[in-house]
Amino acid sequence: MTEFKEGLEGVVAVETILSKVDGDAGRLVVRGRDIEDWVEGDTFDTFVPKFWSGLADVSSDKDFGAARVQIFAHVEAILAGLRGLSPIECVRAVMASLPDEHELPPHLLCLAAMSVAVPAVIRMENGGALIAPDAALSTAEDFLRMARGESPTAEEHAALDAYLVTVADHGMNASTFAARVVASTDAGLVSSVVAGLCALKGPLHGGAPGPVLDLLDELESSPDVGGYILKELESGRRMMGFGHRIYRVRDPRAEVLKKAVRDLPQTQGRLAFAERLETEILTQLRQWKPDRPLETNVEYYTALLQEALGFPRSTFTCVFGLGRTVGWTAHAIEQQTTGRLIRPRSSYVGDLAA
Numbered sequence: 314m315t316e317f318k319e320g321l322e323g324v325v326a327v328e329t330i331l332s333k334v335d336g337d338a339g340r341l342v343v344r345g346r347d348i349e350d351w352v353e354g355d356t357f358d359t360f361v362p363k364f365w366s367g368l369a370d371v372s373s374d375k376d377f378g379a380a381r382v383q384i385f386a387h388v389e390a391i392l393a394g395l396r397g398l399s400p401i402e403c404v405r406a407v408m409a410s411l412p413d414e415h416e417l418p419p420h421l422l423c424l425a426a427m428s429v430a431v432p433a434v435i436r437m438e439n440g441g442a443l444i445a446p447d448a449a450l451s452t453a454e455d456f457l458r459m460a461r462g463e464s465p466t467a468e469e470h471a472a473l474d475a476y477l478v479t480v481a482d483h484g485m486n487a488s489t490f491a492a493r494v495v496a497s498t499d500a501g502l503v504s505s506v507v508a509g510l511c512a513l514k515g516p517l518h519g520g521a522p523g524p525v526l527d528l529l530d531e532l533e534s535s536p537d538v539g540g541y542i543l544k545e546l547e548s549g550r551r552m553m554g555f556g557h558r559i560y561r562v563r564d565p566r567a568e569v570l571k572k573a574v575r576d577l578p579q580t581q582g583r584l585a586f587a588e589r590l591e592t593e594i595l596t597q598l599r600q601w602k603p604d605r606p607l608e609t610n611v612e613y614y615t616a617l618l619q620e621a622l623g624f625p626r627s628t629f630t631c632v633f634g635l636g637r638t639v640g641w642t643a644h645a646i647e648q649q650t651t652g653r654l655i656r657p658r659s660s661y662v663g664d665l666a667a
């Protein structure tokens with residue numbers, strides 16, 4: 314029997330053509346191109362058909378707008394029946410309500426439902442009435458319009474495009490693995506996306522950016538930032554937005570997002586403080602764990618970017634989920650085509666009958 318690895322650390326579970334995370338070099342390659350090049354050259358709507366190509370085709374990026382319009386009434390009806398749930402619970406309920414059989418192909422159905430459900434929960438969180446999608450707009454521009462009730466600036470929808478492309482796929486992360494396990498049972502794409510979303514919501518995965526802002530708020534007026542961080546570490550708390558299972562150097566997505574945040578004028582003061590705080594936290598983490606490189610991960614600048622776009626922190630993970638739906642669906646299809654059930658073994662350490 315092969316050796317047991319807690320958390321499957323270092324275990325290669327699948328083969329994929331979708332993305333490669335090089336944790337030593339700090340490099341993310343997505344379908345043969347570095348993430349920096351994708352963000353530089355593509356919007357979310359031009360990226361997705363290329364990323365899905367050969368697995369989950371769409372005839373054109375115009376399909377996204379039409380699909381959003383088609384699914385809106387369903388999403389609106391489901392949300393109207395939900396009371397007292399958090400934004401991520403609402404999005405999870407909407408996704409779980411989707412039928413396995415639908416006129417839209419399942420990858421487009423899932424993406425369209427996320428593209429309208431996430432701005433809808435932002436709108437609800439801010440106390441506004443839901444706004445219907447506009448098929449003529451890009452996903453990012455329409456998202457911001459539906460979420461905030463006003464047309465975004467070019468810088469704002471460019472920042473959201475950069476964010477959604479950056480988080481679309483990232484190797485065998487926990488939520489993608491969950492999506493692939495479900496896909497391997499032939500349960501269908503909707504179930505895979507729901508599984509991915511459930512895994513993403515935990516604070517050790519996609520739930521970190523809200524707490525990053527809480528920390529920024531707490532420390533922006535603190536006279537003793539260093540002392541506060543040390544106390545946090547001494548009491549066993551983790552610095553949110555730092556550390557990664559694979560990266561031993563800075564997560565390349567942190568730099569891409571920092572660049573996108575820099576283009577948003579509304580965040581300048583916050584960004585300057587966040588950069589100072591990042592330096593202080595990294596210094597302390599190096600002293601705290603000299604043998605374990607702990608660097609900035611994607612969630613740190615995700616927090617700043619989403620805050621600058623005016624999203625409430627309770628909805629940050631939902632926005633991440635929209636981007637990652639592109640990855641979950643492609644991985645689910647890739648897994649289905651292998652036709653192989655994912656079914657590892659466990660090592661029983663309980664009692665045996667005498």
Ligand code: ACO
Nearest residue numbers: 516517518519521551552553554555556557558605610612
């Ligand atoms: N702050 C302080 N200490 C940390 C941190 C951190 N952010 N991350 C890891 N450590 C410590 C651990 O406590 C552990 O110490 P120990 O050996 O004394 O127990 C040591 O470093 C090794 O950590 P592991 O738990 O083995 O690292 P793992 O690979 O499991 O963790 C993880 C990765 C979960 C992301 C972790 O770094 C963490 O909790 N970070 C904070 C949450 C966060 O930012 N999550 C978003 C990740 S990016 C994403 O999923 C999209």
